[in-house]
Amino acid sequence: MNNEQQATNADIDVSNFSRHLNGRNAPIWWGIIGLILIELSVVSAFTVTYLYLYMQHPQWPPNDIELPPLLIPTWSMILMLLSCVTMYLAGKSVEKSQPKGFVIYTFASVFMALLVLWIRWGQFDNFSMSWNEHVYGSLLWTISGFHFIHIVSAAIGTAAIGFFGVAGFYTKQRQIGVVVDTMYWNFVALAWLPFYFVLYYFPRF
Amino acid sequence: MKNQIPTEQAIFDHQQGSEPILDKTWLSPTGFFGWFTHVNQRKIGFRFVVTSLIFFALGGLLALLMRLQLVQPENTLMGAEFYHQIMTMHGTTMMFFFAVPAMEGLGIYLVPLMLGTRDMSFPRLNAFGYYVYLIAGITLYLALFLGMAPDTGWFSYVPLAGIEFSPGKGVSFWTTMITFIEISALTAAVELIVTILKQRAPGMTLNRMPIFVWSILVMSFMIVFAMPTVMVGSVLLALDRTFATQFFVAAGGGDPLLWQHLFWFFGHPEVYIIVVPALGIVSTIISTFCQREIFGYTAVVLSMVTIGFVSFGLWVHHMFTTGLPHLGLSFFTAASAMIAIPSGVQIFCWIATLWGSKVRLKTPMLFIMGFFAVFVIGGLTGVMAASIPFDMQAHDSYFVVAHLHYVLIGGAVLPFFAGLYYWYPKMTGKMLSERLGQWSFWLIFVGLNLTFFPMHQLGLDGMPRRVYTYLHSMGWEDINFFVTCAAFLMAFGFLLTFINTFISPHKSKSAGSNPWQADTLEWWAESPPRNYNFRHLPVVNSRTPLWQKAPIHKVTGIRADRRETLITTLLDAKAQSVCIMPTPTYWPFVLALTVGFGFLGFMFKPILFVVGFFLSFFAILGWLWPSRPWLAEKPPEEGHPIRGLQ
Ligand code: HEM
Ligand SMILES: [Cu+2]
Numbered sequence: 001m002n003n004e005q006q007a008t009n010a011d012i013d014v015s016n017f018s019r020h021l022n023g024r025n026a027p028i029w030w031g032i033i034g035l036i037l038i039e040l041s042v043v044s045a046f047t048v049t050y051l052y053l054y055m056q057h058p059q060w061p062p063n064d065i066e067l068p069p070l071l072i073p074t075w076s077m078i079l080m081l082l083s084c085v086t087m088y089l090a091g092k093s094v095e096k097s098q099p100k101g102f103v104i105y106t107f108a109s110v111f112m113a114l115l116v117l118w119i120r121w122g123q124f125d126n127f128s129m130s131w132n133e134h135v136y137g138s139l140l141w142t143i144s145g146f147h148f149i150h151i152v153s154a155a156i157g158t159a160a161i162g163f164f165g166v167a168g169f170y171t172k173q174r175q176i177g178v179v180v181d182t183m184y185w186n187f188v189a190l191a192w193l194p195f196y197f198v199l200y201y202f203p204r205f
Numbered sequence: 206m207k208n209q210i211p212t213e214q215a216i217f218d219h220q221q222g223s224e225p226i227l228d229k230t231w232l233s234p235t236g237f238f239g240w241f242t243h244v245n246q247r248k249i250g251f252r253f254v255v256t257s258l259i260f261f262a263l264g265g266l267l268a269l270l271m272r273l274q275l276v277q278p279e280n281t282l283m284g285a286e287f288y289h290q291i292m293t294m295h296g297t298t299m300m301f302f303f304a305v306p307a308m309e310g311l312g313i314y315l316v317p318l319m320l321g322t323r324d325m326s327f328p329r330l331n332a333f334g335y336y337v338y339l340i341a342g343i344t345l346y347l348a349l350f351l352g353m354a355p356d357t358g359w360f361s362y363v364p365l366a367g368i369e370f371s372p373g374k375g376v377s378f379w380t381t382m383i384t385f386i387e388i389s390a391l392t393a394a395v396e397l398i399v400t401i402l403k404q405r406a407p408g409m410t411l412n413r414m415p416i417f418v419w420s421i422l423v424m425s426f427m428i429v430f431a432m433p434t435v436m437v438g439s440v441l442l443a444l445d446r447t448f449a450t451q452f453f454v455a456a457g458g459g460d461p462l463l464w465q466h467l468f469w470f471f472g473h474p475e476v477y478i479i480v481v482p483a484l485g486i487v488s489t490i491i492s493t494f495c496q497r498e499i500f501g502y503t504a505v506v507l508s509m510v511t512i513g514f515v516s517f518g519l520w521v522h523h524m525f526t527t528g529l530p531h532l533g534l535s536f537f538t539a540a541s542a543m544i545a546i547p548s549g550v551q552i553f554c555w556i557a558t559l560w561g562s563k564v565r566l567k568t569p570m571l572f573i574m575g576f577f578a579v580f581v582i583g584g585l586t587g588v589m590a591a592s593i594p595f596d597m598q599a600h601d602s603y604f605v606v607a608h609l610h611y612v613l614i615g616g617a618v619l620p621f622f623a624g625l626y627y628w629y630p631k632m633t634g635k636m637l638s639e640r641l642g643q644w645s646f647w648l649i650f651v652g653l654n655l656t657f658f659p660m661h662q663l664g665l666d667g668m669p670r671r672v673y674t675y676l677h678s679m680g681w682e683d684i685n686f687f688v689t690c691a692a693f694l695m696a697f698g699f700l701l702t703f704i705n706t707f708i709s710p711h712k713s714k715s716a717g718s719n720p721w722q723a724d725t726l727e728w729w730a731e732s733p734p735r736n737y738n739f740r741h742l743p744v745v746n747s748r749t750p751l752w753q754k755a756p757i758h759k760v761t762g763i764r765a766d767r768r769e770t771l772i773t774t775l776l777d778a779k780a781q782s783v784c785i786m787p788t789p790t791y792w793p794f795v796l797a798l799t800v801g802f803g804f805l806g807f808m809f810k811p812i813l814f815v816v817g818f819f820l821s822f823f824a825i826l827g828w829l830w831p832s833r834p835w836l837a838e839k840p841p842e843e844g845h846p847i848r849g850l851q
Contacts, residue, residue: 006407008745009409009746010758011744012744012759013759013760013761013762014761014762014763014780016762017781017782019769019783021782025772025781026782026784027326027327027399027400027404027530027772027784028327030399030403031327031399034395034398034399035395038391038433039433040607042436042437045433045434045437045438046437049437049452049670052460053452053458053460053463056460062458125718131449131463132450132451132457135457135459137451138451139452142441142444160826164831165600169831175749
């Protein structure tokens with residue numbers, strides 16, 4: 001609206017400005033960007049820590065410990081990326097005022113997250129090394145655990161959003177909650193990329 | 206427009222008789238229980254400032270205790286263990302519980318006023334950050350009274366801080382509370398960034414933003430990138446201590462030096478996180494007391510941004526004596542010297558502003574003059590310590606103690622007190638006594654030089670830092686005696702300012718809205734400002750709105766019957782939309798309690814962390830629960846706003 005020729009040498013009337021903030025005009029959108037920046041710093045601190053410790057060791061992992069197999073983490077990677085797509089579709093449904101589609105897509109995402117958690121849980125059982133034997137094991141457990149907790153919170157948050165959706169809370173005008181939840185979801189999913197890379201690929205080179 | 210609000214029943218703040226309605230809308234609940242619900246930025250900012258001053262006093266008392274122990278050789282006032290506890294608590298208090306929250310608190314109080322807006326972007330988050338800070342501080346001091354305080358220095362080096370050499374609860378308190386309080390710093394940082402980027406008055410382009418706001422913006426970004434590293438570090442240390450992970454344990458393939466990297470990658474920027482807002486205060490006060498715009502606005506802003514960037518490349522200069530490769534070390538010496546360039550630019554801009562102007566030497570300006578002298582000395586000894594051969598000698602001696610106090614007191618405490626004298630009238634409506642202020646300044650200034658300058662000599666004479674006593678034969682006793690006396694002199698100076706803040710509200714004259722004839726918007730509000738900051742939101746068309754002849758135009762059409770404020774565009778601050786702000790609530794306090802429970806519980810029984818995690822989830826749900834009666838509504842038709850909701 002009228003933003004083009006806004007003069008600053010007269011009063012400005014905003015009585016008919018939109019009160020529905022759904023994107024970059026909403027402070028919370030920027031707040032989530034800030035949260036993501038913080039978490040990005042955390043992710044890089046973990047990644048750099050891994051690489052730093054890796055460089056201190058001629059042999060990695062130590063003592064001919066096996067590397068974890070690739071197939072299963074790759075599946076969880078794919079599931080995480082797929083869940084980003086369903087979250088995107090959930091957002092689109094709100095946009096198009098299709099509350100049913102919204103509910104279906106959100107819970108599909110939550111379901112995939114639960115699947116990933118289930119896979120991860122199994123992996124914890126199969127790690128070839130415990131966390132207190134060697135720093136390699138400590139890294140494997142801590143980084144996986146860190147990401148695990150994040151999926152848990154993203155899943156809980158999104159499930160809550162799904163329930164609000166069932167109650168019909170989200171509309172085209174009022175979808176900022178969905179927008180920011182999706183942003184955070186995407187971050188959690190993508191944060192797995194660097195971890196997947198250092199934990200599973202890097203030591204194979 | 207489709208989703209126009211039903212304007213019939215709305216009451217706007219430009220309408221006649223809307224003032225009592227504004228008052229009512231923005232009121233903070235009164236009474237003891239009401240206190241826990243406040244969310245207005247000025248209330249929270251004020252609490253931050255007051256609380257940080259209390260921690261400053263506590264940290265100062267601990268310093269005096271240390272000096273009493275060192276007043277004579279082989280003193281038996283206290284043992285090594287207690288000395289190391291209060292030394293660690295002093296450093297931790299001053300850095301984490303005074304300096305950073307004090308600067309954030311000033312930012313939280315002042316930034317929205319300087320931007321011409323009604324509140325910060327996330328008022329409830331603000332309140333949450335405060336309670337986290339309060340809980341962390343109280344817990345740490347409880348640990349001290351229970352004799353369980355950390356005793357491994359403010360940077361908790363491993364292996365000393367590992368479970369093997371520090372088996373007690375002390376270091377666990379440290380790691381837990383450090384992680385916890387960083388949450389507070391990070392929430393404040395995000396909050397400040399978003400407010401600064403999205404809630405400037407229409408017309409306040411980035412290029413017209415007050416320098417203090419710029420400095421807070423730079424500080425906040427530095428917090429966002431630096432604090433997570435120390436959080437990761439202290440979490441890893443906590444894991445090492447609780448679950449026997451091997452991150453810092455050499456025998457398990459870990460690396461103690463990793464701790465130093467993680468800590469100092471945060472620790473060096475930390476110093477600038479404290480100093481950059483102080484630089485903003487200096488520029489603001491100089492400009493007001495010379496009654497002219499700061500010389501070289503762009504240069505000053507750019508050099509603050511540069512300092513922010515460069516400070517992330519200096520951390521290794523704290524590790525010169527750890528046996529890292531020599532080429533790398535030289536790089537960090539060069540980088541450390543480079544920080545002098547932007548600092549120099551600022552100093553020249555200040556000199557140019559002062560040049561030929563009639564400076565009013567009131568107390569705030571005196572503290573700024575003191576800052577010049579003290580900070581320059583601290584900078585000089587810093588350049589000395591950045592050269593490796595010298596550092597090899599002076600490392601871990603009292604020379605470093607002298608240097609760091611010159612930098613921190615010069616670079617943070619003096620400007621902060623200048624700011625206190627400068628903005629006190631805005632916060633309380635009363636001037637601080639000028640006579641007490643001048644006395645206070647001179648005692649502090651003389652006292653601190655007498656305290657810390659001789660410490661250089663002690664260091665060169667070989668006295669190591671962090672010793673709880675020393676022998677007769679070392680020849681350090683005269684200087685130590687002198688230093689202790691001087692420390693009490695300085696403490697008395699600070700005491701005078703504390704007294705001043707207590708008696709001035711009763712004695713001194715009303716300040717009026719703009720006692721210093723300053724140029725920025727906070728002086729356009731009443732003193733103290735109303736709960737909604739400004740009667741009308743302003744429109745700005747210059748860098749110095751209050752020095753303009755033309756009247757300040759206003760924004761109309763903001764509603765008075767609910768908390769509304771204006772959102773503007775990122776770069777050129779055009780009015781963009783209107784945001785409805787949240788109301789007072791208990792939830793931030795509850796969430797702080799549940800998160801605190803999780804962190805503290807972790808120290809005693811790790812599973813309690815999980816309990817805290819889920820309790821927190823419910824608190825967040827309660828917090829975000831839409832308070833409007835939307836559940837009773839039918840899902841709306843496409844494109845229709847829901848009646849009565851928005
Ligand atoms: C009020 C006047 C102050 C006095 C008399 C004082 C005195 C001291 C003393 C005696 C030590 C211990 C030296 C040692 O045993 O190694 C110390 C350490 C320290 N002080 Fe202060 N100090 C004061 C203010 C400050 C301020 C304002 C700050 C920061 C903003 C600060 C930050 C530190 C730090 C970081 C340490 C190092 C602690 C450690 O070694 O772990 N001090 N101070
Ligand atoms: Cu440094």
